[in-house]
Amino acid sequence: MPPGILPLADGLAAKATLSPANTGFLLICSALVMLMTPGLAFFYGGMVRVKSVLNMLMMSFISLGIVTVLWVLYGFGLAFGTDTGGVIGWNGDFAGLGHIGLTQLWGTSTVPVYVFAVFQLMFAVITPALISGALADRVKFTAWALFVALWVTAVYFPVAHWVWADGGWLYKLGVIDFAGGTAVHINAGAAALGVLLVAGKRIGFRKDPMRPHSLPLVMLGAGLLWFGWFGFNAGSWLNNDDGVAAVAFVNTQVATAAAMLGWLAYEKLRHGSFTTLGAASGAVAGLVAITPACGAVSPLGALATGAIAGVLCAMAVGLKYRFGYDDSLDVIGVHLVGGIAGSLLIGLFATGGVQSRAKGLFYGGGFEQLGKQAVGVVCVLLYSLAVSFVLAKAIDLVMGFRIGEDEEITGVDQAAHAETAYDFAGAGGGTAARRTTAHGETLTRKVDA
Structure with a gap:
């Protein structure tokens, strides 16, 4: 079974052999997860003003380059190498991915190490890209690129080890995170808040209209994310032998649909309209929330998880106006809040009959699993928040994190890329x-x- 997953049947894969079917399945899932990063770029790109579209696309796209190189050089080894103290891993054979046998299996799974490595790479790529939505319109591209490199090294790789590696301390504690509620979404959402404390607000925040320039792009991006998320979640079981991946697939669809409806219902009651931006944002909120829970709950639990997350995230996006932080595209409201909701709701809705025997409160498990989930949420949140703030502050002191005021007014596309998205x-x-x-x-x- 993959790291971070508690096997339902002891010794299920004790004598694993390479499975061509599972290998092909995971390669397809890896490609789906890769597609999520361009999908995220469109989702974010449609929500910014015309003068920032290209920069928003590039802030996601550059992650494909930077994180891939670092993952090959040392990231895979740090995240999934031999454990040291439950905090970090290392395996010299993983450095450069040059000393791995072509058919060498990943642990007790039935897929090669290379396939597992590339699947996990795509998770590492999209996580810093998620952060970028909080920083639209105002940061230096060079500073952002440096932040991505430092952040995945100091934050993502260690947290992935905590949550998914066999010796990771949260894994050993019994925290359930099927596909990234803590390691991806809470991690990115907390990082966004940490960087915002350094980057500050956009010029004109709460004064000038900053409406999405292309809602069709937003809907396209949301659709690509929804499509790719089936690989994100179902693929995290690493096989299609025992039905768990199928349950994760179904739960992904159910929770996303419920969250979209929940967000739209809240929006109608609160603001009087059903908006396309609300539909897209609600769908993403549901995808975020079901990510940690899709292998632990039933479809009814997924429905409840999605509906709750849709409403909570819709409510949370307004907090930036109450507390005065400029989260441009609601990374905190959707990814941090949605990740927290999905992770904690495992403690209520886990059935004990899918990925593991762990049961939530409503299935006779008491508060034990809820407590474990809360530990995972709090520790990842605080670590990512603190380290992200320090990294952003250091970059700001050395080279400056924000573009100049004139450049921000004119547009970061021209300032950073010498291009415009549209030739009017x-x-x-x-x-x-x-x-x-x-x-x-x-x-x-x-x-x-």
């Missing part, structure tokens, strides 16, 4: 009319000849 004046038979706003932004409008 380039097509067919018109001339370009330009005007400058009170904030110094140049707006271009096509005028027909």
